[in-house]
Amino acid sequence: MNKAELKAAILQAKEETGTLVLAHTYQDPDIIDIADITGDSFALSKAAAGIPDKKRVLLCGVRFMADTVKILSPEKKVVLSHRSATCPMAEQIAPERVRAFREANPDVCVCAYINTSTELKAECDVCVTSSTAVKIVKALPSDRILFIPDQNLGGYVSQFVPEKEIILWDGCCPTHHSVSVKDIQDAKAVHPGAKIAVHPECRKEVVALCDFIGSTSEIINYCLSVDDDVIIATERGVCDKLRRDYPERGFYQLAQNKLTCPNMKMTTLQNVYDALLGNFGDVIEIEEELRLKAKRSIDNMLKYGG
Numbered sequence: 001m002n003k004a005e006l007k008a009a010i011l012q013a014k015e016e017t018g019t020l021v022l023a024h025t026y027q028d029p030d031i032i033d034i035a036d037i038t039g040d041s042f043a044l045s046k047a048a049a050g051i052p053d054k055k056r057v058l059l060c061g062v063r064f065m066a067d068t069v070k071i072l073s074p075e076k077k078v079v080l081s082h083r084s085a086t087c088p089m090a091e092q093i094a095p096e097r098v099r100a101f102r103e104a105n106p107d108v109c110v111c112a113y114i115n116t117s118t119e120l121k122a123e124c125d126v127c128v129t130s131s132t133a134v135k136i137v138k139a140l141p142s143d144r145i146l147f148i149p150d151q152n153l154g155g156y157v158s159q160f161v162p163e164k165e166i167i168l169w170d171g172c173c174p175t176h177h178s179v180s181v182k183d184i185q186d187a188k189a190v191h192p193g194a195k196i197a198v199h200p201e202c203r204k205e206v207v208a209l210c211d212f213i214g215s216t217s218e219i220i221n222y223c224l225s226v227d228d229d230v231i232i233a234t235e236r237g238v239c240d241k242l243r244r245d246y247p248e249r250g251f252y253q254l255a256q257n258k259l260t261c262p263n264m265k266m267t268t269l270q271n272v273y274d275a276l277l278g279n280f281g282d283v284i285e286i287e288e289e290l291r292l293k294a295k296r297s298i299d300n301m302l303k304y305g306g
């Protein structure tokens, strides 16, 4: 099948199987075309939970995202589009290390970026997204916070909460962490009038040179709210989509080779089609006790973050 035929076959298979297809914003634009809902990871989980009629969900993204859908909607059959698509940051810490840290520091509140495995979420007190992290850390009743796993997001948050001790782990997103100050300088030299929008998973010295800092959806909103050209310093899926939807605008990808997450780009249209037919992907199973522990961290995220 050519691409157009494959897309048509996917739409038909979605209909016949009653499957809701979710695609993270970092997916290839072709995957986004055939998805029912596109967005940040937690937005996808919430959206799926809000559609009780859909009992089958196919998540095009990485494993922790499909896990989060299952944590919130245990009654649904949740399939990850590609078995090997995992987020390296989500699994950078063994849960036992967090347990050991907590035993040595009983006063600490463990705060986990949503980009963590289910096992890590189960060890934590609260989750955060990149757009809610500052608000939640401020609202937590504890003055000592262990922030895992992303040192860059944790460091960014700590600037806004000087009254609390934020202990950082040494994890990071290898994709965003790879961006350098020179990448910013090079892009500014090519597009001197453009603003720069960056994700807080990038290094502190990179973030310091940018005009706007925000989550994936906040970056999209920023790009659409300004008249200026914008250099986009996050995974290239955001810029690819914006360029396609607004070809008349000046949106430029920063360091394209570095800001291409190989795990996010694993899923192909053929994978999606095969997964819809039950011949590909990975059905997510989470043991109930573990699910409830992980869900407590997400419930606390909603409690403190609204």
Ligand code: SF4
Pocket: 062, 086, 087, 088, 089, 090, 115, 173, 174, 175, 176, 235, 261, 262, 263, 264
């Ligand atoms: S872009 Fe970074 S945080 Fe997102 S899935 Fe890839 S490695 Fe993980």
